Every structure is written in structure tokens, then in C-alpha cells.
Amino acid sequence: MTGWITKKKFLSVSLLIVLAVVFGGLANRSQKPKTDEAVSSKGIDRIPVSVAQVSKASVRDSFSIVGTVEAFREADIFSESGGIVRRVSAEPGVHKRAGDLLFLLDNELATVRQKKAELYYRQKKKDVERYKNLYNEGAVPLSAYEAMQLQSEEALAEFAVASRKNNDARVKAPFSGVVTSRFVEQGELVREGMKVAHIVDLTNVKIIIFVPEREIIRFVEGSMLKVTSDLFPGQFFTGKVSSVSDKSGRDHTYRVEVVLQNGGTTGFRSGMFARVLSAGKDDRLAVLVPRVALVSGIRKPELFIVRNGKAFLKPFLAGREIHKDLEVLGGVAPGDSVVISGQNELYDGAGIIVIDQKKSPETP
Incomplete structure (x- = not known):
């Protein structure tokens, strides 16, 4: 009997220990959300970002646009006469002066x-x-003298035509330049036209660019x-x-031609492609925001x-891109802080914690 009582007491004590452990664990679990809420209330869920200030700085307007290089002068050469080609002096790549025989x-x-036409004209001139002498002496009437004058003029015209025909057999360079193509060979029959x-003249070249209407005011004749060009890095012309x-064209751009002297080792x-640079004469104050702040x-x-x-999240009116900044035309003001890093995690009205603040450019 005494042993049964002892065993019963042991079981009761064990049961109490187990219940204490169970209720203790439940109590700890019930306290954990409160701890999380406390941590949350301290701002740990705020999104870390880097910011920079919108600034006002002195800038000089500049503009660049890529264009295509064209020869200052180039021409297809046509034969004005027909016949067999007896001599060829037009090798591709060879420079010819104006008037040289091709x-x-x-x-x-x-x-x-x-x-024959020249001899006939000389005879009529005599x-x-x-x-004229006979008319002055009264030996022939005025009509005979005038008829002879007319015959002399006709002979002169025939001589001019014959001379032109003979000269057309010599195909010459219309201006100084380089022969780029030849389409006939010696002994070939050439027809008129x-x-x-x-032939092309590369002494000067034209750069053809198409300028947007908002920039066309920068380009004035003279x-x-x-x-510059990527082919000649570091060189400016x-x-x-x-x-x-x-x-303007349908795309609201204007054709502009820029001529420059060409030659030397960097012709x-x-x-080819070339970049035309335009810079303003005077500095001006502009409101700037870092380009990386843009989220759209x-x-x-x-x-x-x-x-x-x-x-x-705030929309703003952007102007031109100036180095790593954007010009602000409206929507934000100097002194405003904008996010420049961490935007991917943000939404409108999101809580933030600033981990880095970039210095704004010095204001003049």
C-alpha cells in the first residue's frame, strides 16, 4: 500500500513538470509577435536609399549631331560626241586638274x-x-555688200560648230579632282551622251546633317x-x-551643310560619318538633377x-541632358532631395531611410 502511494506521487510530480514546460513554451510564442511589432515600430522595414539635392549651376549650352560626309563637288562625265576611243587618260584613283584630258x-x-570651215570663213571675211571697198566706190549696191556680210557670218557660225565638234572629241576634267570610276576602254565605241x-573633288568636303527644329536657331550661314570623328579620335576640325x-522635312528636321577643308593624313x-559640335557663347544658370534619379x-x-x-513619385519637365545631369524645366526646385539609388524597391509614399547623401554641384 505504501509503495502504491509513493508511485502515485511520482506520477503527479512528473505530470506537473510536463505541463509547466508546455505552458512555458506557449507563453514564449505569444510574446514573440509583440517583439516583432516593437522592432517594426522602430523603422527596420524602411527602404534604404541614396539621395541627392536638386541644384542650380552654371552651364553652357552645347549640341552635337552625327552627319554624313559628302564630296564638295562630284560629277558624272558624259561624252558630247561619238566615236572610237583612241586614248584613255582616266585611271581610277588618279588626281586630275581642271581641263586635263581624260x-x-x-x-x-x-x-x-x-x-575646211576655217578656210571658208577666212575667204568670206576677205x-x-x-x-566694202567696191560699195564705197559705188561699184556694187548696198544689197550686194549686205549679202556678203551675211555669208561671212554664216561661215563664222559653221566654223564655230566644226570647232566645237572637234573639241568635243577631247573629254576633259570639268574641275580638279580624283577619278573614282571609268566606264569605257580604249578602242570602245562611244555614243553621244x-x-x-x-570624278570627285575632296579638297573640301560637306557634312550633311539634319537638325531638329528646337536646335535650328544655332545654325546660321557663315x-x-x-x-570630329571616331576615326580620328582627339582631333577637331x-x-x-x-x-x-x-x-523642314516630315520629321521636323532641317538640312544643314557644313563645309571644311580636307587634306593631310586625316582626310x-x-x-564617312562625322560629328558636328555646336556650343553656346554665354553661360547661364540651370536647375539640374542627376540623370540616375530618372525612374521612367x-x-x-x-x-x-x-x-x-x-x-x-513626382513627374517633372525635363530639358536637355548635360553630362550626367538633366536640366529641370519644372516640377522640382533647387534644394529638393531626390532618390538616386534604391528606386526599384520604392512605391509612392514608401518609408525610407537615407544611407548616403550625395553632394550637389556648387552653385555660382
């Missing part, structure tokens, strides 16, 4: 006709002098601009605006602005 066509008959060669179109060639496309710019520990 092709000589068979001109034997043309030379004979020219000589006849005019003879009739047939294209025989192509103004000087800088030109000076060009002159030679023409500005008065009418431009037709078809430039067509509909938005950024996060910081107010009382929260980030608010």
Missing part, C-alpha cells in the same frame, strides 16, 4: 571639217572687205563649328555652315522626391 575620241574627220567616268534649309572620304523614360520623366522620411 579621253580622246577618233577626231580625224572632225579635224578636217574644222579646217570677200566682205573687197565688197554616254557616261564615261566619275558661322564656324567644330567637327573647323567647319563653316554653307547652307541651312528654309523648309575625310565620301560616306525621358518622354514621361518621373522621379522620387523625399518628404518627411517618405518617397513620393
Whole structure:
């Protein structure tokens, strides 16, 4: 009997210990959410971001646009006469001066006709002098003298035509340049009006650019601009605006031609790309925001602005891009803090904690 009582007491004590452990665990679990709430209330759930201030700085307007290089002058050369090609002096890649012979066509008959016309004209010219003397002496009437004058003028015209025909057998360079193509060979029959060669003048080159309407005011005929190219890194050339179109295209751009001297070891060639640079003359104050603050496309710019520990999504009016900044035309003001890092986790009105604040550019 005594042993049974002892065993019963042991079981009761064990049961009490187990119940104490169970209720103790439940109590700890019930206290844990309160701890989390306390941590949350201390701001651990705020999103870490980096910010920078919208600033006002002195800038100089600049603009660059890529254009295509074209020869200052180029031309297809056509034969004005027909015949067999007797001589070829137009090798591709060879420089020719204005008036140099490129092709000589068979001109034997043309030379004979020219000589015959010249002799006939000289004879008529002498006849005019003879009739003039006879008329002054009263030996011939005025009508006979005038008829002889007319014959002399007709002979002169025939001589001019024959000379032109003979001269057309010599195909010459219209201006100084380099022959780039030749389309006929020696011994080939050439017809009148047939294209025989192509020549380009690269002493000067034209850079053709198409300028947006908001920038066209910068380009004035006669103004000087800088030109550069990726093919000649670190080198700058000076060009002159030679023409500005008065009418825009369908894309609201204007054709502008910039001419520059070409030569030396860094000569431009037709078809190359070049960049035309335009810079304003005077500095001006501009409101700037870091380019990295932009969270949407430039067509509909938005950024996060910081107010009382929260980030608010705000649209703004953007101007031109200046180095790593964007010009602000409206929507935010100098001194405003904007988020420049951590935007991917933000939403409108999100709580934030600033972990880094960039210095704004010095204001003049």
C-alpha cells in the first residue's frame, strides 16, 4: 500500500513538470509577435536609399549631331560626241586638274571639217572687205555688200560648230579632282551622251546633317563649328555652315551643310560619318538633377522626391541632358532631395531611410 502511494506521487510530480514546460513554451510564442511589432515600430522595414539635392549651376549650352560626309563637288562625265576611243587618260584613283584630258575620241574627220570651215570663213571675211571697198566706190549696191556680210557670218557660225565638234572629241576634267570610276576602254565605241567616268573633288568636303527644329536657331550661314570623328579620335576640325534649309522635312528636321577643308593624313572620304559640335557663347544658370534619379523614360520623366522620411513619385519637365545631369524645366526646385539609388524597391509614399547623401554641384 505504501509503495502504491509513493508511485502515485511520482506520477503527479512528473505530470506537473510536463505541463509547466508546455505552458512555458506557449507563453514564449505569444510574446514573440509583440517583439516583432516593437522592432517594426522602430523603422527596420524602411527602404534604404541614396539621395541627392536638386541644384542650380552654371552651364553652357552645347549640341552635337552625327552627319554624313559628302564630296564638295562630284560629277558624272558624259561624252558630247561619238566615236572610237583612241586614248584613255582616266585611271581610277588618279588626281586630275581642271581641263586635263581624260579621253580622246577618233577626231580625224572632225579635224578636217574644222579646217575646211576655217578656210571658208577666212575667204568670206576677205570677200566682205573687197565688197566694202567696191560699195564705197559705188561699184556694187548696198544689197550686194549686205549679202556678203551675211555669208561671212554664216561661215563664222559653221566654223564655230566644226570647232566645237572637234573639241568635243577631247573629254576633259570639268574641275580638279580624283577619278573614282571609268566606264569605257580604249578602242570602245562611244555614243553621244554616254557616261564615261566619275570624278570627285575632296579638297573640301560637306557634312550633311539634319537638325531638329528646337536646335535650328544655332545654325546660321557663315558661322564656324567644330567637327570630329571616331576615326580620328582627339582631333577637331573647323567647319563653316554653307547652307541651312528654309523648309523642314516630315520629321521636323532641317538640312544643314557644313563645309571644311580636307587634306593631310586625316582626310575625310565620301560616306564617312562625322560629328558636328555646336556650343553656346554665354553661360547661364540651370536647375539640374542627376540623370540616375530618372525612374521612367525621358518622354514621361518621373522621379522620387523625399518628404518627411517618405518617397513620393513626382513627374517633372525635363530639358536637355548635360553630362550626367538633366536640366529641370519644372516640377522640382533647387534644394529638393531626390532618390538616386534604391528606386526599384520604392512605391509612392514608401518609408525610407537615407544611407548616403550625395553632394550637389556648387552653385555660382
